[in-house]
Amino acid sequence: MLLVGWTVLSPPAQAAEASAVDAFEAYLRPPAPPADGFEPLPGASRSPAGSEVRALAHGRVAEVGAEGRSLTLDHFYYENHELRHVRSEYAELEGVTLRAGASVTRGQPLGRVGTKGRLAVSLHAEKRLSAAEARSFTEARARLPLPGKEPVLLLVSQASNELRLYERGREVSRVEVGFGQAEGRKQVRGDNRTPSGMYFVVQKHRGRFSGAYEAYYGGHWIRVNYPNAYDAERGLTQGLITREARNRIAQAWEERKATDASTRLGSGIGFHGWAGEWSLEETGGRLSWGCIVLHNPDIARLFDQVPEGAMVILF
Structure with a gap:
């Protein structure tokens, strides 16, 4: 059985401290290699004991639990103009050899599912996402800018x-x-x-x-x-533009083309x-x-x- 939870966090203290020194460098050079996207979240079916558990995205090992049976990863990613941070925790593992502070890459093996065949992936932070929310999170961020x-x-x-x-x-x-x-x-x-x-x-x-x-x-x-896709989403939520306009703007922005200049959002x-x-x-x-x-x-x-x-x- 696979149990999953995710949360979106505020940037960690290191990034906040670095931004006080140089906001540009803190933005471009987070504490770990930024994610270029997230792998699809594994399904909720039983995970075979001994099967590999892989990192969903580039990141850094924040903590390794006792006897290497759990692992916490920090992931940094860019969304619109923000550098954001998400933390994933894997429990009921075996064969973890990584150490705190080590960098991980997208798809890198982290360890194996324990003998009980029960992999638990959860969050301990500001907000816990349900399994459905976590799947939506990774699906929406399969490809990310660098x-x-x-x-x-x-x-x-x-x-x-x-x-x-x-x-x-x-x-x-x-x-x-x-x-x-x-x-x-x-x-x-x-x-x-x-x-x-x-x-x-x-x-x-x-x-x-x-x-x-x-x-x-x-x-x-x-x-x-x-406006970009995020401006357009805000405009749709606030009733400033139609869904059709939102979709046109999002597609043109994704293609690095000029977006609709005729809406109430301005241009x-x-x-x-x-x-x-x-x-x-x-x-x-x-x-x-x-x-x-x-x-x-x-x-x-x-x-x-x-x-x-x-x-x-x-x-």
Whole structure:
């Protein structure tokens, strides 16, 4: 018999402490290799004694029980703009040779089912998930992003007004940035807030712009595909968009394409320069109508370094 429980936890103390030192590094380099996805949860039928028990995802051994009969794993994964943590505990095992602190890979053997043929997998944390919830959790996360392995990644901290450019996890540059005039995470069109989330570059333009706001681009525009699938799910829950719109947005975002710009969630979010010099001291970094604002020399350099399709995380 297989008993299963999962819980989603707050990041552990190590990550919280690291974030106080450098939020970018804490985000990109969690205490264990981040999960690239979860294997399907085993069925609830009796597990043959002696059969192998395998890790559902990349992670780290948090604890090994007495006589190696139980094992607790920490898994870190990225969901939208958040680095999240989930812990799984396996009991009634035999043949566990791993030690606390060891890294594990997805599908790696952890030990064998004990002689009673009863494998218990449970959670001891903030929330325990039922077996059905746990199956849904793994099925929904069969494939997960790995920002640190992206060819080009823009990581933007709204708390520190800073943007860092990475190439396959290696920092290339960092610059100062400003955000929307209103504080808080973007909710609807016209709220002058900057979104938080994982997005992709879908459009670039350099040169002249038309319209009343031409000067505020600073001659450069790098657009991202806000709203994303998570924004769309929120919009559906709040009655802002239809289920059909949610599905269209989710599919386009998954394909790193432009998403529906016509809904009440808003659109037109990206990186650009400004109509002249600005400073954090004078503006508080509150400049735009929701976009990320760079100093004009910085956006000029960034424009050549960021291709369409690049991942952008606003956190």
